[in-house]
Amino acid sequence: MKQIPLYFLLLTNLILFSQSNFNSESYKITLEDLETNTFKKDSTANAIIVYKYGNSFVDRSDYDLRTEVKQKIKILNKEGFNKATVTIHLYNNGNKKERVEQIIATTYNLEDGNITTTRLLKKDIFREKYDENHSFVKFTLPNIKEGSIITYSYKLISPFMFNYKGWDFQSDIPTLYNEYRTSIPANWHYNIKLVGDKKLTINTSEVKKNCLEYRGGSAGCVNSVYAMKDIPAFIEEDYMTSKSNYLARVEYELQTFKSFDGSVYNYAKTWKTVDHEFKTDGDVGRQLRKPINIKDILPLEIINENDLLKKAKAIYSYVQENYTWNGDYNIFKDVSIKDLIKNKSGNVSSINILLHNLLKESNINVKPVLLSTRENGFATKIFPVISEFNYLITQVTINDEIYYLDATDSYLNFDDIPFRCLNGYGRLMDFKNGSEWVDIKPSKASNVFYKVELHLNENETISGSITSKRTGYHALNYKKSYYQNSDAYVEKLENKFPYLDISDFEVTSDGVTSLDFKESYRIDYNYEDTGDYIYLNPFFVKFFNENPFKLQERSYPIDFGYKDTYFYLFKFHLDDDTYTMVESPKDKNIALPNNSGRITFSTKVLGDFINIMLKISFNKAIYEAEYYPYLKEFMSKIVDIQTNSLILLKKK
Structure with a gap:
């Protein structure tokens, strides 16, 4: 622990920041950062992000994506102590791994007229494996008190350029200033999406020539600066869908990559491409195409029913009553009608694809619909992101009337879907005419x-x-x-x-x-x-x-x-x-x-x-x-x- 005389920090910062309670546009600590223990704009705040900074760029030596992160937080009371615990999530795939380096974290306190500093020790940084593809680094800053200022910085190194580092501008506590700088070589072209209703205070871009070189070739970079000021805390309340729909942030989706030899690789797909891949997919698509003998499954009275609506209702009830949803939302893996019939239990896709196939074999107009549930967030409409869907239901058309069905819940009525599916819209997968967005709304009051x-x-x-x-x-x-x-x-x-x-x-x-x-x-x-x-x-x-x-x-x-x-x-x-x-x-x-x-x-x-x-x-x-x-x-x-x-x- 070190003691620093107050005047040391005051000399360079007192004049510049005398009109503001916090030094919100710098990583430096000022006396006012420590002396100010209230936040008038939000009296309920337990802590404040005073300053947050990120800088992502491609390293010229190894072509990895590097992101520098800095953050300064004011702890207002004991309820804000949890902000002193930091978790950094890392992704790995085979031999390629994200890693974090140069973690520096410090706690500042005002004690007897002096600023004291307490640094995080290396032994207090923990690394844990979460699953096969994910791990995390975790640490808690020491000597936290009411009124403390904490700072931490680190460098994140990623070999996964397809997954350019997204950035959160909003948190569950107020943020005074948040800046993100990016440098994207022209070889990589991303769809960039700003989420949430908050407006950028700074949004600038410029081209820098020859920022990246490889085997005699070179590429320019688009250098961008995004910043927001005075961002209120995002507080979750009743009657809302996933907070991921509203948190202010910027996201990146790789569209194309052009190598230095001129080869172009397309990553972003059109819906026409997705429709074809979905139809020919070896898991979900294959199960949807798979013929089924309804005589082996359905009772004769259902098979012999001539009224299509009555038949559809009977088939729906039969699937409801005889097959149980195992609670699995993983709609693109482990989909097997055969296993479902054998075990009487399966995931969302298995149950509703069985329903789809039984209806189809009964000459009823039926199509699958992909959804993202309320907890999962909205699916992107600007461009296809198939991984954002986590649910599958069926659409049935009888006598020009449209019905949406989900057989995972035995308490549902015909043409009802679970509340979790009421998330605005879904993607109707029409293999003949092409897929389209459809509104998903309750049919009854x-x-x-x-x-x-x-x-x-x-x-x-x-x-x-x-x-x-x-x-x-x-x-x-x-x-x-x-x-x-x-x-x-x-x-x-x-x-x-x-x-x-x-x-x-x-x-x-x-x-x-x-x-x-x-x-x-x-x-x-x-x-x-x-x-x-x-x-x-x-x-x-x-x-x-x-x-x-x-x-x-x-x-x-x-x-x-x-x-x-x-x-x-x-x-x-x-x-x-x-x-x-x-x-x-x-x-x-x-x-x-x-x-x-x-x-x-x-x-x-x-x-x-x-x-x-x-x-x-x-x-x-x-x-x-x-x-x-x-x-x-x-x-x-x-x-x-x-x-x-x-x-x-x-x-x-």
């Missing part, structure tokens, strides 16, 4: 309906019934919960309402593949006796227990996956003349911009009946980020209505 009917009895007890109906994805989740363990489901329901006694519970829907989930049960309400008054909250069931939107602002869409509606009807009957209603909730009618959602809440008294109605409509499956403050307030109103809508009854 998803709704929740509750009806609560209560009576105030002569003995001043309150009893009645609750009936509910769910459709679409709301029904799917409840069907799984109930039919997998009905006893546990009922027990959970009883524990959910400690002030209710539940009896005569009944499910009235038609089983696991029913289009809806309907249940009913009787209740006895154990209210608090306050003498002459009864306070009654009509919302025994709450659609939202709390507001899921808590961020100050959100820069990415609110993706519910599907449109839905919630409806709650409460009917209260005063059986005698003992009590009268003296206070009721106020009516509300609240709309989202462009009529994209609405809350309707009303209370009406008709004779001895008190009727309360709440309807919540979300008219869009996906809301742009601009809707966030409105949705946040919208949800707050819903929670408030469900929590604070009280009926006050008074003895006559």
